[in-house]
Structures are given as C-alpha cells and as structure tokens.
Amino acid sequence: MKKIKYSQMLPTTKIDYSVVKEKLSISDILLDIKEEKITFKIKKYKFLDLLNLQLVIQERRSKIRWIKKLTSNSIKSNGVIVINVGQFIQKYSHMVSRWDFYLIEECNDLGVIKEYRIGLFDRDVQFKHMRYFQSFVSEGTNLVTPYLTTKNGFSLVIKNYLNLSNEKLSFRMKLLKFNMNNSTITGHLKLKFLELKSYEIKSLLLIYRNKNENIKYEFQINEVRKKNYSSVYFCLDISNLLFENYYWDFYLVIQVDGEEFFLRIKNPSFKVKKKINHSIRQSYTYDNGYWIYPYITAVNSIALIYKEKEKYESEFYRFKERLAYLFYIIFKFYFDRKKIWLAFEKFSESAQDNAYFFFKYCYEHNKKDSFYYIIKKDSSDYKNLFEMDDKVIEYMSFKYMVYLYAAKLLISSESKGHVYNIRAQRGRIKQSLKRKKLVFLQHGVIGLKKVDHIFKKTSSNAVNLFVVSSNYEKSIIRDNFGYKDEEIILTGLSRWDQLTDKSCGKKTILLMPTWRSWMDDWTEEKFIKTEYYRQYTSLLNSLELERILVKYDIELNFYIHPKFKAYISKFSSANKRVKVYKYGEEKVNELLMSSSLLVTDYSSVAWDMYYQKKPVIFYQFDYEDYKKYQGSYLNMEKEIFGDRVFSLSGLLTIINEYAVRGFKEKKEFADKRNNYFAYIDSKNSERIFENIIQRQDLLKRRVDYDNYLIKLNSNKLIHKLWQYMKRNSLTSKLALNIKSALLKEKF
DSSP: OEEEEOTTTSTTOOOEEEEEEEEEEEEEEEEETTTTEEEEEETTGGGSOGGGEEEEEEETTTOOEEEEEOOTTTBOGGGEEEEEOHHHHHHHTTSOEEEEEEEEEOOOTTSEEEEEEEEOTTSOOOOGGGSBOOOEEOSSSOEEEEEEOTTOBEEEEEEOHHHHHHHSSOEEEEEEEEEEETTEEEEEEEEEESSOSSOEEEEEEEEEOOSSOOOEEEEOEEEEEOSSOEEEEEEEEOTTOOOOSEEEEEEEEEEETTEEEEEEOBOBOHHHHHHHHHOTTSOEEOTTSEEEEEEEOTTSBEEEEEEEOOTTSSHHHHHHHHHHHHHHHHTHHHHHHHOOEEEEOGGGOOOSSHHHHHHHHHHHTTOOTTEEEEEOTTOTTGGGGGGGGGGEEETTSHHHHHHHHHOSEEEESSOGGGGSOTTOOOSHHHHHHTTOOEEEOOSSOSSSSOOHHHHOTTSTTOOSEEEESSHHHHHHIIIIIOOOGGGEEEOOOGGGGGOOOOOTTOOEEEEOOOOOGGGTTOOHHHHTTSHHHHHHHHHHTOHHHHHHHHHTTOEEEEEOOGGGGGGGGGOOOSOTTEEEEOTTSSOHHHHHHHOSEEEESSOTHHHHHHHTTOOEEEEOTTHHHHHHHTOOSSOTTTTOSSEEEOSHHHHHHHHHHHHHTTTOOOHHHHTTHHHHOSOOSSOHHHHHHHHHHHTTTTTOOOOOHHHHHTTSOHHHHHHHHHHHHHHTTOOHHHHHHHHHHHHHOOO
16 A cells, blocks of 8 residues: 555545555446547446545646546446546646546545556457547547557547547657758658558648648658568659648558558658758748748657748858857856846847846846846837846847857746747757746736647746746646646736836727737738638727717727737728737837726736726637637636627627726726735736745756767867858858957957
8 A cells, every 4th residue: 555645535634545556447438429428337336335436537647637526327227337528628628638537435434545547457458549439529629539548548638630640550650761852852761560460551641730721732652561561752842832831740641441540750860850950951942932941840750841031041140050059169168157047028029028027127136147138139129128238139149149058047928939030940059949947937827828738848848937926827837737836936927016007097998909829820811801800900990989989088009919910001990099009119018007998808918907907808709719729727707807798899888888987997807806916016026036046956957968069079060160161152251251240249
C-alpha cells in the first residue's frame, strides 16, 4: 500500500490515506454518440459496493480529474454502468490531451481507498487501429475518442481528425531526403509498419493547417516495397498552386481494409534538418512578393510556410546573425556576467502594454541595471522610450542580436516569437530562443478566450512564470495549462498601476472588438465578405447610433485589433461623432481611461474597463462560431461581468440604456469584482519584480548547446564565416559596411 494525500476525494481535508491500486476488468463497451453516453459492464461486480464507487477520468500528464459519483440511475442490472460524459466533453474537449478511466471506492473505516484502473484486461491486445472506438463530436474542432491502451486500459484521447488518424497506426518513419529546388520539391522516406502486412500507400497530401478551411492538394508517389518496409519517393511542383497564409503540412494517405489513414511526414534525418534550418536557398519566391520554404515543426515533422517576404529575411541578416553569434561566443564571459533581461511587446513594435509598464517601473526605481527594451526604430511608440533610451535596443540591430543570444530572461506580455521575426522558422536566433526563460506578463486576464493550446506547459510556447490577477484565474492556469502553483504568480497586471479615470465628465464609448483565430491573415477580398465586417460596418454607419450619440452628446472611438490592422481602410463612418483609429495612432491604455463605456466581444481589454468600475457590453453576434473555434473558460451565461447582446438592435438598445443612466455600472456586475481581482492598487509591478527575484531558481538557464559551442575553436568559426562569405559572393565592401556598423554599436 502507498501513502498519498488524496485531497481529490475529500478536498476539504488534508488527511493521509492508504491507497490500494488494482485492475478491474470490464466488457461490453458501448457508445451512444448522440446522447453522449458510455456503457460498460463490470465483470466482478458482486464483490463491489457499486453505490460506494466514483468514476474518475484523469488526465495523464496534469492529473486533472473529472469525477462522477455512481448513483442508482447510472447502475443497471448485472453490473452494467451508464455514464453521461456530456459535461466532460463540454469542459475539456478544447484540450489536446489523454485521459484514463478509474473506478474509486471511497474511504472505508480502515482509512483505505481502492483505486481500480478499468479496461479489457482479460482479452488479447488487438492491433492499434482496431483499439479505437467511435468519436464523440465536440463544439470545437477536436474529437473525443475512447480507445484501449497497449495494455488494454480504457482511455480517451482528445485531438482533431488529422492528428487522431495519424496516431491510429503503429509505424516508424524516417525522412531521408528532402530538397527544394525553386518550385520543385523532391523527397525520399522510409516507412515501416509494426503490425500491418497488407496496406496501400495511395498518395501524398499537402494540407492547409487551418481550423475552418479544408484546402488540400494531392500528389502521386512512387513506392518501392521491400521485405519489411516501403521506400516512398515523391516529386511535386508548387509553382501553380494557390496558397493561403501560413502553414502547410505533408501527409501520406494509407488505406487499410478499406479505411483511409493520414500519416504526417516526420522524423527528418540529421542532414535534412541541417539543410532546412541553415539554407535560405531552400525556398521559392512568387511574383506577388510572397515566398514559401520548408521548416521543421515542434513535433519534428516537415511543413511549408507561405508568407510575404520581409526585408529581414535575406542573406545579409542571416550573415549578421552568425556574426553576432560569433561575437557573443568570443565575449561570452562578459555578457553572461551582465545577466541580461529583455522586455518586448507585440511584434516588437509597441510600448504601451504590460511589458512597457513593467520595464518603466524597473527603470525609474533602479531595480535592474541590465534590463533592456526591444522595439523597432520606426514604431510610433518609440517616443514613449525617449527618456529611457540608454536601455533601448533597436530591433534587428547587431546589438539586438548579440543581446538576444546573451539574454538570461525574457519578460513580455506576448510569446517569445514576438521578440524575433515571429513567423521565421529557421536560423540560429530562432533555435536559441527555444531555450530562453520567459516571464509571461500576459496581454490581459485569461477567462474569455481559451488559449491553453498556445501557452500550455507542454507546448513550444511554454513559459516559466505566469502572471495572474486572481485565485480564480490561477485555477484556470493550473487546471487547463498544466503549471504548478510555484510557476504562477498572483500579482495583477503592470499596466493597471497607471489606470486612472480620465473621462472627466466627457461621454465616450470605446468600440474595441478582438480578432478571430479562424480568420487569421485572410485576404482583403475574403475579409470583407465576413459577418464580422458586415456587423461592424453596419454599426459604424447606423442611423440609430448617430441619433443616440447626438441626443446624449457622446463620441465613439473604434479601435481594431492589431491582427486586423491590414483591413482598417475598409472601416469608415460618415458620422462625425465616430472616429476610426489606426493601430498605434493612440495608446489603448489612454482610450480605456478616457472612455465611459466599452463595447467589445471577447477581448481581454474588458478586464481593464471592469477594473476601473466602468460598464462593459459584450457584442457576441458570432458566439456559435466562437464556441466552436475558440471557446472560453468563463461560463458566459453566469460568470460574465457585463451585458451580452447578439444583434445590432440589441446592442443599440443597451447603449441607449447606459446613456440614460449616465454610464453607471450595474450592481449585478459590480458585485462580482472581488472574484476576479485579488488587488486593486498601484503595486502590481512591484509584486511582479519581487516574485521574479524570489523565484530565481526556477528561472536559471539550463546548460545547453550554447555552452558546448564555447569550447569550439574560435579560429574555426572565423574560418567558416570567411568560407560562407566567399561562397555567397559577399564583397569586401559589404565586410567594411558590417565593420562600420559594429563600431557604431554601444555595448
């Protein structure tokens, strides 16, 4: 018997119990997909007190538990159990995860808890693709699929269709060759099935990685069947294909017993990885200025990225990266002593969010000498940093590259990608960033938008310290993202330290919708056909809105999310009381402080307004799509802290209602404030800094590849750089220009 704290069973107590772990065989597993029910029979049910049992579905990594008490309604004759998993699907279907089934016998008089792992343990294990049951459909894009493990344990996997299909076959794959010569892509891979003898490799698919678009291109393959494996060769021309931004994945279509499976092409050889990661020649540029190139994904598969070619994506900047790395290696002892911190915000082109205010606090209070802010020189927010310019580093400068290699800690309200070329998938800096520690200040409070697929502990965007504003939010991060309590710091947001009411009796409405993940980087032609565009242009040009604004002497400011900034020219209004702001034209913080009412949809700026005790209207005309593609942690029906409306007429009615009441917050929403904010003061930045210092052990950088490279002979690196210059025909004039640029840098 093993002693553990079993607080999941009795959460109000902290007593030690003895837990006995056993296996329990079940049979006759049946699924009712429509009713969302699972039925199974317990074989030795006569030895159990069924009414003293709880069904537990436990997430394999985080150990999150969903518990269902067995009742007389769920227990049928002859040990048959019927469980409705509808609530489980609704709560967890957004999480890509794996769950195991248990039956747990509650604590008896001897202080013993029995934990039974259930499964089909008394029968032989079948081939992998035969161990999966029919999938439950969720509101989102994931499927919830019961299956049997390699030991016949009964479990669930939550994934989208393609990823689920990929895992159903047991195979080994090695990508031996991959070459992109202009628009022609050729490759060779070795594929071995561990269980199958009869199968057909039908074709190669190039599939667009998008939640609501089903775009794919099919190509022929050439298979050479060996004794126990297949050699697969492919050749495709992409010059005439129509691509969407950004990511495209390769799959093999495999047919087994009349059923098709999709295997993602993965596991590239060392030579393939090296060639893809370090050769800019592996690309093709289209006439429209876009280019496409291969990269290795976080899950070690091969993919293509299609995007507009930026000025930073050239041989000059690639060479600059390598030169900066050599510089860092030579003077590593000096830079490591500095223990550099770097702050940045969205796309490294803004200074108005939590990272800026935290940096400003540290600068003004002399908290950290080697703390620098990264920003583009042409940013409209650059002026915000004039008084701190001795600690400002220009984006993509040589100094920036050296300090990025040397940084011990990144501090931001965004993911790591925003400190570099966010879409770049190759290069030494990109690889170095993966090993950096990050304090995540957050863009806003997490609750209205599900983002654990981006920032969860097991993702490539995992952070090391996660800032939250309440115990409610902390529980969301712990239960859905997989972080430990010591990795979550309860402080509040930095920018709230500066929040003061600047409305000064002037009545102003801020209209600030958020972006839609399923509309990322759509073309303008496609965007203007969306319901999103139609709803907001109708509002901005509404005669009823104009009547309300005139009658109550109100102004309305429309500020679009930066991810939609490319479409701002498509929004206009003939109403003189409506102003449409371009991204960066005005600070969001200032707009929030000077406004009397916020109209948003699912944006986290709602929390800033709520923090100021000002009313919020949630305009959710596309809520069904939002539930499917994004989802929220808050119960929108019960926990939301503002009025919800679903139509233009409903929105105008509520706006008029608030105008009549002088934009006073409603009591029903004000009463919820203490649930969502642990602190309402001006000490959030102070608490963040103290927590960073207290948690230095968590933020120590591990020994990595950079420390190994310092052992390399610097002359060899210099020789490689010289060979690189000769190979790429870099002239002596260019070398002189680089030397001149180095002399201008201040370290």
